[in-house]
Amino acid sequence: MARSLGRIFSGFQRLGCLSPMKAHLSQPSATSVAVRSTLVRSMVLALPSPFSSKPRDFSLPNSSWGSEMKRLYEHYNSQCEVETEGGEKQEGPWRRLPSYNRLLKYATGGVYLSKIIQSKARLFTRNIRDAGAAFEYVLFVNSEEKKCVCIFQAGHLLEGPPGHVHGGAIATMIDTVTGTHATILSGPVMTANLNISYRSPIPLGSTVLLESTLDKKEGRKTFIICKVTSTDGSKVHTETTALFVSINIGHLLLGG
Amino acid sequence: MARSLGRIFSGFQRLGCLSPMKAHLSQPSATSVAVRSTLVRSMVLALPSPFSSKPRDFSLPNSSWGSEMKRLYEHYNSQCEVETEGGEKQEGPWRRLPSYNRLLKYATGGVYLSKIIQSKARLFTRNIRDAGAAFEYVLFVNSEEKKCVCIFQAGHLLEGPPGHVHGGAIATMIDTVTGTHATILSGPVMTANLNISYRSPIPLGSTVLLESTLDKKEGRKTFIICKVTSTDGSKVHTETTALFVSINIGHLLLGG
Numbered sequence A, B: 001m002a003r004s005l006g007r008i009f010s011g012f013q014r015l016g017c018l019s020p021m022k023a024h025l026s027q028p029s030a031t032s033v034a035v036r037s038t039l040v041r042s043m044v045l046a047l048p049s050p051f052s053s054k055p056r057d058f059s060l061p062n063s064s065w066g067s068e069m070k071r072l073y074e075h076y077n078s079q080c081e082v083e084t085e086g087g088e089k090q091e092g093p094w095r096r097l098p099s100y101n102r103l104l105k106y107a108t109g110g111v112y113l114s115k116i117i118q119s120k121a122r123l124f125t126r127n128i129r130d131a132g133a134a135f136e137y138v139l140f141v142n143s144e145e146k147k148c149v150c151i152f153q154a155g156h157l158l159e160g161p162p163g164h165v166h167g168g169a170i171a172t173m174i175d176t177v178t179g180t181h182a183t184i185l186s187g188p189v190m191t192a193n194l195n196i197s198y199r200s201p202i203p204l205g206s207t208v209l210l211e212s213t214l215d216k217k218e219g220r221k222t223f224i225i226c227k228v229t230s231t232d233g234s235k236v237h238t239e240t241t242a243l244f245v246s247i248n249i250g251h252l253l254l255g256g
Helices: A002-015 A030-046 A067-077 A115-120 A167-186 A249-253 B002-015 B030-046 B067-077 B115-120 B167-186 B249-253
Strands: A081-083 A089-091 A095-097 A135-142 A147-154 A189-198 A207-218 A221-230 A236-246 B081-083 B089-091 B095-097 B135-142 B147-154 B189-198 B207-218 B221-230 B236-246
Touching: A067 A135, A067 A147, A067 A207, A135 A167, A147 A167, A167 A189, A167 A207, A167 A221, A167 A236, A167 B167, A167 B189, A189 B167, B067 B135, B067 B147, B067 B207, B135 B167, B147 B167, B167 B189, B167 B207, B167 B221, B167 B236
Parallel strands: none
Antiparallel strands: A081 A089, A095 A135, A135 A147, A147 A207, A189 A236, A189 B189, A207 A221, A221 A236, B081 B089, B095 B135, B135 B147, B147 B207, B189 B236, B207 B221, B221 B236
C-alpha cells in the first residue's frame, strides 16, 4: 500500500500538478486501508505508468517558444548537468521537471464523477495541445536552495482584459508552481490558501518568470512565497503567499 | 472619447470578464488623450461591436448541462422577468449576463503582442468550444441586493488533483465572478488582490454555486466577498476576499 501510494506520489511529482485543499483529512483506519488496497493497486496499474505509453512531455521546447523562453530554458537546463574539472558529467544544482497532461485514469471522485469524465480527464494547465496557444511553461527545481523557478509564456487563449493575461490564468500558474514546490518539499499536499496581489498586468504573448521559495514549515503546514516578474526581474507582476497542508493522498484518491 | 470608452466598458460588462490589476495607473494627459483618441476610435470600430456578427452566447443552456445546472439556471432565469397581477411582464430582481469568447480584436499590449496573437486572442474561460469540456457557467446579477451568483459546472479538462478541479480553475472562476460584479458596481476595475481559502476540493464534473457580495467601497477600491459552495449550500469549497481598483480603461487599452 505504502509502495503503491509512493508510486502515485511519484507520478504527482512528475506531473507537477497540485491543488485545492481538503481541510480536515482524517487518517483512514487500518481496516479501511486493507479493504481499499486492491482498489488503489488497480488504480496504480491503470496509471499511464510513469509512463509506459510514452506520453508527451509538455515541458520540452517546441516551435512556439519565443526567444526569451528559449534563452531562459537554456540558462537553467545547462545547469542540470555540469562538467567536473576532470571532464566527467555530474548532476548540477537544477533539475527540470517533466510535465504531462494526465493524472490517474480511474481516480474516483464521489458520486458526481462519471466514468466518461474520468477517462477524459486532463490536467487543466495542459488541456490544450495546440503549441503556444495557452500555457507554455517549464519548471526547474533547486533542492539545495529550496527554490523553484518556472518560465511561462502566455498564449493567446489566456486573455482576460484586452491584450493581457487573465488573473485566473496567472493564479493557475502560481498554484501549479507553488503546489509542485510544496510537494517536493513536504510530500502530498493540497492548497489551503493563496493570497495573490496583482501589481501589473502581463501582456498576452509575453514570457515571465515565477520564482517560488520556501518561507517556513510548521507541522503539516508548508508556507511558500512566489513572485511573478518580467524575465529581467525589473517589473513585478504579482506577489503571493501560499499555504499548503500535507494530506493522506489515499484519502483523496478514494473519495473518502 | 468618453463615449467610445463607454462602449468599450459596455462591452466589458457584457463579456463578464476582468482581471489583474495595474497598480498605479496615472491619468493620461490631455495631449496624450487627444493624440490617442483616433486609435481608440479605430479600436472601438474594430470591436465585434456588441455584437454585430452575433457571436455565440456561452451562458445559454447546452446539451452538456447536467440536471443540477439546468435546475439552478431555471431557478434564477425565471426571476429575470416576472408577471404582475394584471398579467403584464416586467423586469424581475435578477438579470442574466451573456458571455462571449472575445474582447477586443485589436487591443494593444505593448511590444510583446504581435498582430497574430491579437487576432487569435480568446477569453480564457471561454477558450474551449467543446460543450461541457471545461468551464460551463452562467452569471446572474441582483442589482437591488448588490449580489451576483454564478452556476458553474466543472468539465473534465479542469483537473488538478485526481478526480478534482484544479485550484487555479477555481481561482479563475472566482476572479471572473467577483471581477464582473465589481465592474457592475464600480465601472472598469482591475483585480488588485485575491485571498482564497480552499476548504474542500470540488469533484470533477460536479456543479457548484459562487455567490459574490459587496463588502464595501472606499474611494477607488471595491471590496468583494465570494463563497463557493455545493448547490444546496451545505458544503463550503472556498472562501475569498477580493479587492478591485478602478482604472482608466483607455490607459490599459493603449498599453500606456
